[in-house]
Amino acid sequence: xxxxxxCVYPYPHGDSSVRRMALEAKExxxxxxxxxxxxxxxFFGIEVFxxxxxxxxxxxxxxxxxxxxxxxQAVVSVQAGDNGxxxxxxxxxxxxxxxxxxxxxxxxxxxxxxxxxxDNRVAIDFDLSPLISGRGISRQRVMQRYRDILxxxxxFEFPLTISSHARSVLEMRAVREIAGIxxxxxxxxxxxxxxxxxxxxxxxxxxxxxxxx
Amino acid sequence: xxxxxxxxxxxxxxxxxxxxxxxxSFDQKDxxxxxxxxxxxxxxxxxxxxxxxxxxxxxxxxxxxxxxxxTERELAIALSTxxxxxxxxxxxxxxxxxxxxxxxxxxxxxxxxxxxEGVSPVEWTFxxxxxxxxxxxxxxxxxxxxxxxxxxxxxLIREDLEEL
Numbered sequence: 001x002x003x004x005x006x007c008v009y010p011y012p013h014g015d016s017s018v019r020r021m022a023l024e025a026k027e028x029x030x031x032x033x034x035x036x037x038x039x040x041x042x043f044f045g046i047e048v049f050x051x052x053x054x055x056x057x058x059x060x061x062x063x064x065x066x067x068x069x070x071x072x073q074a075v076v077s078v079q080a081g082d083n084g085x086x087x088x089x090x091x092x093x094x095x096x097x098x099x100x101x102x103x104x105x106x107x108x109x110x111x112x113x114x115x116x117x118x119d120n121r122v123a124i125d126f127d128l129s130p131l132i133s134g135r136g137i138s139r140q141r142v143m144q145r146y147r148d149i150l151x152x153x154x155x156f157e158f159p160l161t162i163s164s165h166a167r168s169v170l171e172m173r174a175v176r177e178i179a180g181i182x183x184x185x186x187x188x189x190x191x192x193x194x195x196x197x198x199x200x201x202x203x204x205x206x207x208x209x210x211x212x213x
Numbered sequence: 214x215x216x217x218x219x220x221x222x223x224x225x226x227x228x229x230x231x232x233x234x235x236x237x238s239f240d241q242k243d244x245x246x247x248x249x250x251x252x253x254x255x256x257x258x259x260x261x262x263x264x265x266x267x268x269x270x271x272x273x274x275x276x277x278x279x280x281x282x283x284t285e286r287e288l289a290i291a292l293s294t295x296x297x298x299x300x301x302x303x304x305x306x307x308x309x310x311x312x313x314x315x316x317x318x319x320x321x322x323x324x325x326x327x328x329x330e331g332v333s334p335v336e337w338t339f340x341x342x343x344x345x346x347x348x349x350x351x352x353x354x355x356x357x358x359x360x361x362x363x364x365x366x367x368x369l370i371r372e373d374l375e376e377l
Contacts, residue, residue, distance in 0.1 A: 011340070016368035023352060023370060044352075133296045135254045169368045170233065170296075170304040177293035177307070180286065184255075 002031035003175055004199040006097065006125055007051060007077070007163035009036050014167030021169060022046040029175035034075050034163070034199065049199070050074040053099065059088040066094040075203060077125065080104040083113065090116045096202040097161055099125045101149060102142045109149060117158035123202045124149055124158060126195065129165040131181055132173065146185045160191075161198035224282035229308045229317040230292065232274045234355055234366065235348040241268050243299040244276060252291040264288055270314060275321045277314055285310050325350075337374040339367065344374070 005025060010018035018035050022043035025033050034051040041048045052074045054065050066076055077097035078089045086108055089095055098117070101109050101124055109124070117124060126149075130142040153160055162182070166172040173181070175196070182192045232239060245268040252261045264284040270277040280288045292305045311317050337344050337356065344356040344367065354374060358365045 011367070015365065017339075017370065017373045019370045019373060020353065020368045024368075132294050139254075168302075170302055172304075173293055174306070177289070180290040181293060184290065 001197040001200050002047065003029065003196045004032040004034065004049075004161070005030050005164050005166075005172070006034050006075075006123075006161035006199055007036060007053070007099070007127070007165050008033050008172070009165070009167045010038055013037065016167075016169045018048060019043045021166070021172065022048055024169045024172050028172060032199065040073070049203075052076050053079065055079040059085060059092075062089065062092055062095070066092070075199065080108055083108050083110060086113050087116060090120055090122045095120075095122055096199075097123045097125050099127065099163075101125070102127060102130060102145045106145075109152070111152060111156070114152040114156040114158055118156040121159060121202055123161045123198045124153070125161045125163055126182075126185075127163055127165050128173070128178060128181055129171065131184070132164075132171070143185060150185060150187065150191075159198045159201040160195040161202070162192075162195045224312075225279050226282045226285050226310055226312060227269070227314050227317055228278045228280065228285065228288060228292075228310045229320060230276050230278060231306045231308055232276060232298075233304045233306060234302075234368070235274060235350055236355070237274070237301060237303055239298050239301070239303070241271055241276075244268050244271075247295050247298040247303075248278060248292065251295045252288070255291045255294055256287055260284075260287060264291075266291075270318075272318075272321050273326055275308075275324070277317050282312075337376060339369060339373055339375070346374075 008021055010016055010021050013036060018038050021033060026044050026046050032047040032049060034049045036051045036053055038050055040050045052069050054062055057065065062078060075096050076094055077099045078095055080086050080098050080101045081104060086098060089098060090113060126146055131139060134142060162178060164172055179192050248266050252264055252266055263281060264287055265281050266288055267279045268276060269279045289307055292307060295305045297303065309320060337346060339356065342358055344358045346354055347357050348355040352370045354369050354371055356367050356369055358367055
């Protein structure tokens with residue numbers, strides 16, 4: 001189990017190279033980062049997973065995109081949409097993470113979607129950038145959404161991931177700081193640890209319920 | 214009002230922070246406003262009055278922030294939400310907390326300041342773009358990319374750069 005920042009955007013999306021981000025992540029206490037549109041590798045002892053973010057695509061197009069990038073063994077995440085879209089995406093094979101749930105509408109993720117996410121081992125991502133850089137009502141709304149999702153998570157036990165969505169090393173935060181921010185959402189230490197290990201949960205195959213001897 | 218005797222004074226704690234990126238110039242007053250804004254935005258006025266944060270000293274990129282004992286956690290969370298100081302992008306890295314400023318000063322003395330040591334004054338390229346080294350700290354290199362309209366600061370490591 002490795003402590004993972006589930007999404008960072010290195011150069012050219014951001015202003016920091018993937019190596020610098022890996023070095024910074026090491027100093028901040030991470031073991032792994034998922035870097036968008038970057039080949040996988042290992043720098044300074046930090047594992048870098050390749051991340052693919054699918055945005056503004058219809059449900060029909062997503063399997064094609066996943067197939068195209070299957071060889072890279074990347075972490076595939078899809079930007080959340082309305083409720084029907086989210087349910088359909090959660091049911092697709094090869095999708096690991098549903099992102100941007102905080103900016104989707106209030107009914108976008110309900111108990112049915114939560115149950116499906118738990119069954120299909122699709123993680124819901126907590127993007128901490130609105131909590132760090134946001135102020136006022138926008139930050140309060142995000143906190144409300146995350147608290148609402150945590151209620152469903154405690155009931156259905158679907159995986160969670162935590163990401164900084166950093167486009168620069170200046171937007172990356174230490175593990176301890178992220179844990180502090182997560183306590184604002186009433187997450188306790190075991191919850192936060194589980195969320196940090198969320199990538200391990202979604203990227204490994206589940207153990208079969210019946211063992212054939 | 215006369216100064217209270219030590220037994221009647223409130224206990225304080227001091228937090229040592231480092232401002233990044235290296236080489237950023239800032240005013241203590243501006244930093245105080247940034248800290249105060251972050252605390253008030255996150256915890257509200259009531260908690261800000263309890264925390265009683267103040268910027269008490271700065272030395273290079275290191276700053277000592279005072280708070281009331283027992284409110285270090287709240288202050289630390291608020292500090293992690295600071296992203297700018299007077300329109301300059303910064304990040305606050307918390308290094309340690311202590312009961313005295315002197316302990317933190319000793320800690321600062323042990324730290325090596327960033328600079329331009331070990332970098333030859335030749336031109337460098339990153340991704341086929343000319344860049345100029347601004348700050349250097351071990352493997353970390355901050356460079357300035359000069360474009361037609363404006364300049365961009367990039368955060369790289371030595372291996373990312375190629376000599377022109």
